[in-house]
Every structure is written in structure tokens, then in C-alpha cells.
Amino acid sequence: MALLKLQSLSVAHGDLDLVSDVSFDVHAGERVGIIGESGSGKSLTALAIAGLLGEELRSRGSVHFDGEELIGASERHLSRLRGDRIAMIFQEPMTALTPTKRVGVQIGETLRIHRGVGRRASQIAAVELLGRVEFSDPQRYARMYPHELSGGQRQRVMIALAIAGDPDLILADEPTTALDVTVQRKILELLDRLVREENCALVLIAHDLAVVSTICDRVVTMYGGRVVETGSVADIIDHPRHPYTAALLATSSAIAVDVESRGTVLPSIPGSVPSAGHFPGGCPFRDRCSSATSACLEFPLMESGSHRVACWHPLDENSERGSR
Amino acid sequence: MSKGRGWFVVRRLGVVLSSLVAASMLVFVFLNVLPGSPAEVILGTQSTPASVAALTIQLGLNKPIWRQYLDWMGGLVNGNFGVSYISGQSIGHEIHQALLVTGPLVLLAMLIGLVIGVPLGLTGALYKGRWLGSVVGGLSQIGIAIPSVVAGILLTVGLSIKLHLFPSSGFPGWQDPWGSLRALVLPAFALGVVEGAILARYIRAAVMEQLRSDYLRTARSKGLRRSQALRRHGLRVAAIPVVTVLGLEIASLIVGAIVVENIFALPGVGMMLLNAVNNRDLIVVQDIAMVVVTAVLLINTLVDLSYQWLDPRLRGRR
Numbered sequence: 001m002a003l004l005k006l007q008s009l010s011v012a013h014g015d016l017d018l019v020s021d022v023s024f025d026v027h028a029g030e031r032v033g034i035i036g037e038s039g040s041g042k043s044l045t046a047l048a049i050a051g052l053l054g055e056e057l058r059s060r061g062s063v064h065f066d067g068e069e070l071i072g073a074s075e076r077h078l079s080r081l082r083g084d085r086i087a088m089i090f091q092e093p094m095t096a097l098t099p100t101k102r103v104g105v106q107i108g109e110t111l112r113i114h115r116g117v118g119r120r121a122s123q124i125a126a127v128e129l130l131g132r133v134e135f136s137d138p139q140r141y142a143r144m145y146p147h148e149l150s151g152g153q154r155q156r157v158m159i160a161l162a163i164a165g166d167p168d169l170i171l172a173d174e175p176t177t178a179l180d181v182t183v184q185r186k187i188l189e190l191l192d193r194l195v196r197e198e199n200c201a202l203v204l205i206a207h208d209l210a211v212v213s214t215i216c217d218r219v220v221t222m223y224g225g226r227v228v229e230t231g232s233v234a235d236i237i238d239h240p241r242h243p244y245t246a247a248l249l250a251t252s253s254a255i256a257v258d259v260e261s262r263g264t265v266l267p268s269i270p271g272s273v274p275s276a277g278h279f280p281g282g283c284p285f286r287d288r289c290s291s292a293t294s295a296c297l298e299f300p301l302m303e304s305g306s307h308r309v310a311c312w313h314p315l316d317e318n319s320e321r322g323s324r
Numbered sequence: 325m326s327k328g329r330g331w332f333v334v335r336r337l338g339v340v341l342s343s344l345v346a347a348s349m350l351v352f353v354f355l356n357v358l359p360g361s362p363a364e365v366i367l368g369t370q371s372t373p374a375s376v377a378a379l380t381i382q383l384g385l386n387k388p389i390w391r392q393y394l395d396w397m398g399g400l401v402n403g404n405f406g407v408s409y410i411s412g413q414s415i416g417h418e419i420h421q422a423l424l425v426t427g428p429l430v431l432l433a434m435l436i437g438l439v440i441g442v443p444l445g446l447t448g449a450l451y452k453g454r455w456l457g458s459v460v461g462g463l464s465q466i467g468i469a470i471p472s473v474v475a476g477i478l479l480t481v482g483l484s485i486k487l488h489l490f491p492s493s494g495f496p497g498w499q500d501p502w503g504s505l506r507a508l509v510l511p512a513f514a515l516g517v518v519e520g521a522i523l524a525r526y527i528r529a530a531v532m533e534q535l536r537s538d539y540l541r542t543a544r545s546k547g548l549r550r551s552q553a554l555r556r557h558g559l560r561v562a563a564i565p566v567v568t569v570l571g572l573e574i575a576s577l578i579v580g581a582i583v584v585e586n587i588f589a590l591p592g593v594g595m596m597l598l599n600a601v602n603n604r605d606l607i608v609v610q611d612i613a614m615v616v617v618t619a620v621l622l623i624n625t626l627v628d629l630s631y632q633w634l635d636p637r638l639r640g641r642r
Contacts, residue, residue, distance in 0.1 A: 052541055055453070075549050083547030090545075095538040098557040099637055109556075113547045145636045161546065 003028040008061040011044045016277045019044050019225040031202040033212030034220045039273045041225035042205045046171040051078040084114040087162035089172040093154035097146035103157045104142025110164040129160040152183035169201045209252045221245045224284025231307030241314040244285045340621050347617040352393050355606050365604040405611045410603045415611050426592035430577045433515035440520025445527025467521025476514030476587045493589035511588040515580050526569045534558030571627035575620045
């Protein structure tokens with residue numbers, strides 16, 4: 001049985017759906033990547049799972065976690081799961097840590113909340129956790145305030161904080177986006193290693209397929225608040241079927257391949273992501289899609305199977321990529 | 325870090341001292357360019373040119389102005405506030421007595437302001453968009469709109485004249501602590517209600533900003549409920565703008581005390597100041613101005629020091 005099962009999850013601001021009809025499963029220990037450009041609804045989906053949406057946002061549909069329904073669950077109930085069984089890593093390490101508390105205290109707090117551990121014991125645990133996220137002098141760093149750390153160090157603190165409660169599921173919302181390129185790889189490797197060691201499930205949100213493909217087993221592509229394609233990493237990378245996934249893939253692999261041929265123009269997806277509420281009806285990608293027809297005025301149903309796509313004109317499953 | 329901390333205190337004290345000197349010069353110059361000789365006012369209608377001249381010499385008003393300033397300042401530094409032109413009494417003693425009324429009045433008003441403002445502000449932020457939040461917002465709006473004079477008169481009519489719960493005026497003196505406290509309750513309320521309403525709005529804004537912060541969301545992701553996360557992670561940072569406003573509010577409470585003391589016939593600094601102005605007792609006015617300036621400067625310094633205590637990001641800088 002799936003550890004996490006999303007069925008027709010929608011997130012609305014007033015009458016406006018920012019996330020529509022999102023369904024996918026995450027099994028215990030599985031690593032699922034959600035990709036898509038900014039504004040595709042990835043972060044809102046993660047926040048909706050954890051019940052941490054802003055006051056002005058409402059979620060409907062179903063989020064089943066280990067057999068329990070989380071949509072509509074009380075704050076008290078959700079707060080028992082958060083930190084203990086579901087942990088989050090946020091995008092902005094600069095603002096995600098409390099400026100007035102030492103990082104050791106912030107890491108140890110999870111244990112104090114859920115395990116009833118005392119102040120001293122939680123500090124010993126925090127120092128150990130800082131060691132696990134590769135701080136060379138964890139004793140010293142535990143006494144520091146967030147503003148005394150670099151962005152990469154703060155993000156490692158965030159990771160320590162997330163694994164502190166030994167969760168079953170970590171939701172990582174673009175954990176490397178705000179970091180220097182040189183630090184990004186290190187953080188990803190660390191996250192990858194720790195998630196493996198803890199044997200916990202991971203939902204990794206990224207806008208870059210390259211990031212997801214190195215860590216994850218499966219990929220969910222989102223656009224305009226909808227899931228447009230899901231499949232195994234191999235399926236998606238070798239045989240993308242949705243024109244949007246293919247385009248994303250082209251932009252991310254082009255950077256890796258075409259660095260030397262300076263003359264060529266880097267491929268980009270034509271047009272830009274509309275702001276929320278300005279996506280076209282039907283398939284949200286049809287304005288930017290070269291194969292769009294009148295059929296696309298209707299949002300296509302997702303097919304069933306392990307590699308699924310919501311598109312009236314999917315790319316041929318058997319064609320190798322690059323034949324577009 | 326401790327050395328940086330010590331330096332900060334030393335530098336702040338330097339700022340306070342130079343501000344005091346600047347303020348004393350301003351106060352002195354302003355009051356001395358006012359028309360009318362204190363000697364004429366004191367002698368009133370029976371004055372003759374000769375008696376005015378004699379009194380002028382007796383008061384030292386014939387000396388050059390810089391000399392008068394230095395005499396006054398020299399006295400202040402030595403704790404000698406001078407002698408009142410009118411009563412002939414030691415001003416230091418009178419101010420001391422008056423401060424024993426105004427000080428507790430302002431403190432009590434601040435306490436009442438906090439007791440009203442903190443819960444109102446927190447409720448307003450936590451229940452924003454719901455009916456309770458709107459009610460709180462409306463209440464604080466009304467509170468701000470009421471001048472303390474009106475609040476004072478309403479309270480007097482309601483609680484003392486109709487219900488006889490508190491005395492409407494007068495002050496028995498601290499040898500009767502219970503009676504004195506009762507005498508201060510209504511005036512403190514008149515001052516504190518407005519203060520509380522203003523505080524409530526600042527607290528509401530500061531707390532709402534915290535509720536939107538990324539780190540409060542992180543705290544909730546660890547398993548704290550919204551109110552717990554706010555209490556443990558948000559309030560300390562939210563306190564910074566609130567402490568700033570509180571510091572400014574104390575200054576305005578001291579000013580408000582002048583009005584309220586006159587309504588309730590309290591023998592505080594405010595009443596003493598008003599009498600001194602009426603009597604052209606310039607040296608008393610100067611002294612009180614300096615006492616108020618000193619109090620405000622000290623409060624501002626405390627506020628600045630509290631920032632460092634509240635927010636580690638501000639330590640060891642400047």
C-alpha cells in the first residue's frame with residue numbers, strides 16, 4: 001500500500017484553483033521528484049500535503065498518509081505528524097530558520113516536541129545530527145545563530161532538522177535552488193545519502209530534471225497546477241511523452257551537452273509561464289505547445305499504467321528523444 | 325563580543341550626555357527669550373521699578389545670560405535644582421515629591437496599556453479575518469480615537485461620581501498607600517486606554533508579520549501548533565517594533581500626564597509644570613523640562629539596549 005496517496009488534490013485561492021486534480025502515490029522508501037517551472041503548483045502541492053498552506057488557501061480532495069486522511073484533519077492532529085512522521089525542507093535557508101534561536105536548539109526542538117526529551121539530551125542529539133550533516137565542529141556550530149552561517153550551512157541545518165524526528169516522509173521544496181551551484185551538488189549528495197540511510201520516502205521538488213534524475217526513482221511533471229506526466233526516471237528521461245516534459249528535458253540537458261558549442265542558441269520553451277489564473281482552459285500548456293489542436297481545449301484524461309501522460313498528442317513512446 | 329557590548333554602552337552614554345547638554349541649552353535659551361521679566365510677574369500689580377530692580381538682582385537675573393546658564397547647570401550637576409522664585413522652596417524637593425505621583429502614574433498607565441494592548445493585539449492577529457479579529461480591530465480604533473481628556477472625564481463620571489468606586493480627584497500621599505493607589509487608578513486608566521489601543525495595533529501588525537514568516541512555517545513543520553510556534557519563535561522578533569513604540573509611548577504618557585493630572589487634581593510633575601508656567605517660575609519650568617528630557621533619553625537608551633538582547637543579529641555591531 002502506498003505511504004502517501006494523493007487523489008484529486010486541489011488548492012484554491014477563493015474561486016481560483018492554483019492546483020487542480022493532482023493524484024499520485026509515494027510508496028515507503030520511494031523517492032519521487034516533482035518537476036515544473038515556477039508557478040506550476042509544485043510547492044503548493046507539498047505544503048498542502050503537510051497542511052501548511054497559508055490562511056488564504058484551501059485544499060480539497062484527498063491526501064492519504066499511512067491510511068489517514070489529512071485534508072480536513074485538525075491542526076492538533078497534523079502537528080503530531082509533522083516533524084515526527086512528515087518533515088519538510090524549505091527552499092530559502094536564509095529565512096527558514098528562526099533568527100533568535102541557536103541552531104542546536106532549533107534542531108533539538110523536534111525531539112523535545114515529539115519524544116519528550118529534555119533540554120540537555122536534545123542538545124546532545126542536535127550535536128550528533130550536525131555531525132551527520134557534515135559539520136566538522138558540531139559542538140561549536142550548535143551554539144551559533146543562523147546569521148553566523150552560510151547559505152549551504154543553513155541548508156544542512158535544515159536537513160538535520162528534518163531528519164531529527166526520523167520521519168517516514170520528507171518533503172523537500174527546491175532545497176538547492178537558493179544555493180551557489182558549487183554547494184548544490186554537495187547538498188543533494190548529502191540529502192541522497194541520508195534519505196537512503198534513514199530509508200525514508202522523499203518528495204523532491206525541483207525545476208531542473210537533472211537534479212531529480214540523480215536522486216529519484218519516479219518523476220511527476222506538473223504544469224499549470226496539473227500533473228501532466230508521471231513515470232519512472234528512465235521512462236521520463238528516455239521517452240518523454242508530454243511535449244512539456246520533453247521541452248523541460250531539452251533545456252536541462254542542453255546546458256550539460258552544448259557548453260562547448262557557444263554559437264548555438266540554448267533551447268528554451270517558447271512563451272513564458274502565465275501567472276496564476278491566466279492559464280488557458282483545457283490543457284494549460286496548449287498556448288506554448290507546437291502540437292496543440294482544438295482537442296486541447298479540453299483537459300485530457302490521464303491514462304493508466306506506470307508511465308502516464310495527460311496529452312491528446314503525446315510524443316511517440318518508441319521514439320528516442322531528440323527526434324522531436 | 326563582551327568588549328563590543330561594553331563599547332556600545334559607553335558610546336550610548338556619550339550620546340545621552342551630549343544630548344542632555346544640547347537639550348539644556350535649548351530649554352534655557354527658549355525660556356529666556358520669552359518676553360516679560362519674572363521679577364515683574366512675581367511682584368504683580370504692586371511692583372515699582374525699584375523693587376523690580378532689587379528682585380532682579382536678588383534672583384541673579386542681572387548676570388550675563390551665559391553666566392545664568394552655567395550657574396543653573398552647575399547646580400543641576402550637583403543635584404541642586406535651585407529655589408523657586410514664587411514659593412522660595414527648594415525645587416529639588418518639590419520635583420521629588422511630584423515625581424512620586426507622576427512616576428507611579430505613568431508606570432501604572434503603561435501597565436494598563438500593556439494589559440489592554442497585548443491580548444488585544446495578539447487576538448487581532450490570530451483571529452484576523454474572523455469576527456473576533458474585527459471586533460478587536462474596532463475596539464482599538466475607538467480607543468485610539470478617544471483623547472485621554474475625554475476618557476478621563478468619562479471614567480470620572482462613571483466610576484467615581486456614579487459608582488463611588490474610586491476618588492474623582494485629589495491625592496492623599498504615600499503614607500496612605502492604598503488610598504494613593506486608588507487615587508491613581510482612574511487617571512492611569514484615562515492615559516492607559518489610549519496607549520493600549522495604539523499598542524494593540526502595533527502588536528497586531530508585528531505578530532501578523534511573524535505569522536507570515538518562513539521560520540514560523542519551519543517551526544510548524546517540526547510539529548508546533550500555530551500558537552505555540554508564534555510563542556516560541558515569533559514573539560521575540562515581534563517584540564522589537566513593539567518595544568520601540570512602547571519607548572515612544574512612555575514619552576507621550578509623560579506629556580499626557582500633564583493634562584490628566586490637572587483633570588484629577590494630582591500634585592504631580594504635570595501640575596507643577598502648569599503652575600510654574602502660569603507664575604513665570606522659569607527656573608522650575610527649566611528644571612522640569614530637564615527631568616523629562618533625562619527620562620526620555622534614558623528610556624530610549626534602554627530601548628536600544630533591549631534590541632541587542634532581543635535579536636542576536638544586532639549584537640556586536642555598530
